[in-house]
Amino acid sequence: MTAHKPGDPTTLNRLYGRSIGKPLRAFQQSLVDDFLPQIAVPDEGPVTAERLFGDDRPMHFEIGFGSGEHMADRAENLPDHGFIGAEPFLNGVAAALGHVKERTLPNIRLHHGDALEVLARIPDGSLSFAYLLHPDPWPKARHAKRRMMNDGPVEMLAAKLKPGGEFRFGTDHDIYLRHALMIMRRHSDTFEWLAEGPQDWQNRPSGWSETRYERKARDVFGHEVWYFKYRRR
Numbered sequence: 001m002t003a004h005k006p007g008d009p010t011t012l013n014r015l016y017g018r019s020i021g022k023p024l025r026a027f028q029q030s031l032v033d034d035f036l037p038q039i040a041v042p043d044e045g046p047v048t049a050e051r052l053f054g055d056d057r058p059m060h061f062e063i064g065f066g067s068g069e070h071m072a073d074r075a076e077n078l079p080d081h082g083f084i085g086a087e088p089f090l091n092g093v094a095a096a097l098g099h100v101k102e103r104t105l106p107n108i109r110l111h112h113g114d115a116l117e118v119l120a121r122i123p124d125g126s127l128s129f130a131y132l133l134h135p136d137p138w139p140k141a142r143h144a145k146r147r148m149m150n151d152g153p154v155e156m157l158a159a160k161l162k163p164g165g166e167f168r169f170g171t172d173h174d175i176y177l178r179h180a181l182m183i184m185r186r187h188s189d190t191f192e193w194l195a196e197g198p199q200d201w202q203n204r205p206s207g208w209s210e211t212r213y214e215r216k217a218r219d220v221f222g223h224e225v226w227y228f229k230y231r232r233r
């Protein structure tokens, strides 16, 4: 991987696979055409709470929100906070738009595309929370550089979080787990792992809702799921 300069997304590899699945239903297409422009992250310029939400509220950023269930639950529970989610998979964006509309969540902004492109435009030290839940595993060793959990993205997250801000990471993939722990250990000067014992990473913490992906991993594939909270030092 090209040496990553924090804040410069051009030095990061393309990290995602598919960006479209089955054709959208007419209602979903109308959400994408008409509703997404109303709540989309602006295409250019700084991504600040003031610009997106009109005031200086705590900001949360979710990388690859899938269908958006976790983000919608968090936004509903923390109505005074602002949530930004990025997802390149159009069907996921359409599903998330459905949650925002149905549950009337005025505190969510979405980006249809690469999370790192948006993250790069967030001023340093301005995020209160960042989430990376079940990132695409890229299980083959030769694809390891495509994993979101790598030095470049982790350094960028460290720069964008406030001191004391929280980075939550979850996975059900054992290869990814080992890789992530190795990467995060390399960044222990910037991130403090908040676990005190196994119960902290074996059980879902409060304020961390289950997505359909996670339920399927557990119930259909019989996977264990692991939860990690890190505090920006």
Ligand SMILES: C[S@@+](CC[C@H](N)C(=O)[O-])C[C@H]1O[C@@H](n2cnc3c(N)ncnc32)[C@H](O)[C@@H]1O
Pocket: 015, 016, 017, 018, 063, 064, 065, 066, 067, 086, 087, 088, 089, 092, 113, 114, 115, 116, 132, 133, 134, 135, 136, 211, 212, 213, 214
């Ligand atoms: C396995 S799914 C998990 C979805 C969701 N986080 C969950 O837990 O249900 C991984 C998601 O990450 C998204 N993704 C992959 N690369 C991404 C990137 N560079 N920026 C944003 N999202 C990305 C994929 O499109 C996919 O929806």
